[in-house]
Amino acid sequence: MSIVVQKYGGSSVATVERIQAVADRVVRAREQGHDVVVVVSAMGDTTDELLAMASQITDLPDPRELDMLLTAGERIAMSLLGIAINARGCRAASYTGSQAGIITDTQHGAAKIVEIRPKRVLEALEAGSVVVLAGFQGLSSAYEITTLGRGGSDLTAVAMAAAIGADVCEIYTDVPGVFTADPRIVPTARKVDRLSYDEMLELAAAGARVLQARSVEFARRHGVRLHVRSSFDDQPGTWVEEVDGSMEGVMISGAALDTDEVKVTLERVPDRPGVAARVFKAIAAEGINIDMIVQNVSHEGVTDLSFTAPREDAPKLRGVLERITAEIGTDRFSIDEGIAKLSLVGAGMRSHPGVAADMFDALAGEAINIEMISTSPIRISCVIRQDDGERALRTVHARFGLDEEQSSDSSRA
């Protein structure tokens, strides 16, 4: 008997009808002989509606109380799903994060899971019950209700899958899987059948929205196989798992465009030890996650330092930089909101030199200027003008042979 964890996002449980469809799917998995743990997000826009009520009261709601409020969303979704599964004659019981033993630190709104105590979940499975579990939430070491922040429900699913030794963690979403690029921008994008954790991590960091890097990292560390698939049909989606050597033949797994970042440049920074550390420590202290950092060789003892950061953090960032630039003896910084980050990801890059050159060539052929470059062993990212973003994505996607087979397209046309 294998254990399957299924995670359904907000759009998959947005209405009572959708919850009924999820219940059907859960019962099918149970009838196939699996032990099933279902993790749910709040229905549709519930979380946003709860947030809107809180913000009618104050711009800065008490974090403990806000977590208490938001966890009501998953509670509603999970108990309705519990009712629907029971109504099908299949025993099910729903559990809050607290009841399921999801123990977190005390950081309200962005808590980290520190431990899973799955005693009740295992007992319920043992008793033949489907376990429905609230995503996104836990109980802190101070016995307070916490939420896990963005992508929290995926993390709940992956962490519980690891804790109970599930065979697979299925992530149900409103798209059929992970694509070689966003199909809304690149109509010829293909669904990817299989990705390594590293590739999925790079794609997530590059702006692919289907999975948060945080959950993928957890899955990799604990060897949890992920299956990202659609809650609207029964087609297989994208498997994310440890990939052996034979897979290295796939050079490029996908391309992604991220338009949610800004580019920050500190000009004429003194090129001495400790300066960069002071800058990035001050930024980290504000809880801002920065991304690409580029520093080039210095001239006359000064250098330019650039990095990208989430667009939503731009106002906070401006405050930090005004303070820190005076301290470190540089007088100018700029925040450029007109950029996009284009990334190519593929484990095969390791063994295929020249990928970067091909990518730059493709962009040059479209007269698209590259402002920053950063690379990992399996990723190349370029900062370009935002206006060029979608055209650049389509160009690169085509150049690396990611487009769907033309035959099927032309036969349909």
Next chain:
Amino acid sequence: MSIVVQKYGGSSVATVERIQAVADRVVRAREQGHDVVVVVSAMGDTTDELLAMASQITDLPDPRELDMLLTAGERIAMSLLGIAINARGCRAASYTGSQAGIITDTQHGAAKIVEIRPKRVLEALEAGSVVVLAGFQGLSSAYEITTLGRGGSDLTAVAMAAAIGADVCEIYTDVPGVFTADPRIVPTARKVDRLSYDEMLELAAAGARVLQARSVEFARRHGVRLHVRSSFDDQPGTWVEEVDGSMEGVMISGAALDTDEVKVTLERVPDRPGVAARVFKAIAAEGINIDMIVQNVSHEGVTDLSFTAPREDAPKLRGVLERITAEIGTDRFSIDEGIAKLSLVGAGMRSHPGVAADMFDALAGEAINIEMISTSPIRISCVIRQDDGERALRTVHARFGLDEEQSSDSSRA
């Protein structure tokens, strides 16, 4: 420093604006130097909306899951109130029934409180925090979330007030207090300043909706003083407490009309020991609470047996009676849905004989027929035709001098 428990019903927290008003009131009580525990119901129609979603799925939702669902309502209200109080610079923390140590039996949907372990509540008060507490819910001895059934939030407030030794339990509602009769039917009805527990119990049992008998009974047993008052103004409402002998001068405290009952009659029941017991045991086994029971002297070894029961239980009752009447050897029963129960309540009845006669006389003067009579030391109830109900209530209300002083009325007219 005194402890005040304040309970706000659904209409008092129906909107974010109303929650803000409640927060203002809570902060005022805190500033007056009280330790404050606030018990809240779900916002407005939230509970009904959650129930409607469940009934879209099935007519018989799993009771455990339904309790999980419904408790989301109080969670939303209490955390929004927590946010609002904190936003006023007054420390507050909200607690679920489970967190507050409200321990119940395992009867989902109608759980009974078996114990209160107020450790966290007392620690929070000690630390100077306002405690916001979810009404209507608890944690069962099997560690499952339960709800307390109808009037459950009042019960939470009264039970917590008893457990922490509060000086008063204020029940905030959308009316100014307990009235001598329902002002929608009797425009001249007056607010009552003070009632004994016994009187309030009889009024609640007689159909006055402002407080459930269950909470009043708990308050009496634990000596919790209740103050029923409006959440829309600062006027004193109605105090419910142990009343000493000097109060006995007030003969009649109020009159009530209950149109939510039906009258059941079993005709020609064999008049032998054990028959009534079999009837009422069978009814109790279905969880039906019956009210007035009347059996008169028998003729020729048979007698008629009548009682009243909640209108909503009529279908279930019919099933039980079809089964039991055959067993006990009576062939006929009837369920009359066209009745109303008119009650007069007053501690002074004990020392004023003739109240019943006056009541019957007043009804006779209006040509209103009395079908059943039952009395307690401080209550007289008559079953009459439902069509006569409102006229009868106004007549009796006037006869016993409960009408508002005419002077103020006529000066307004």
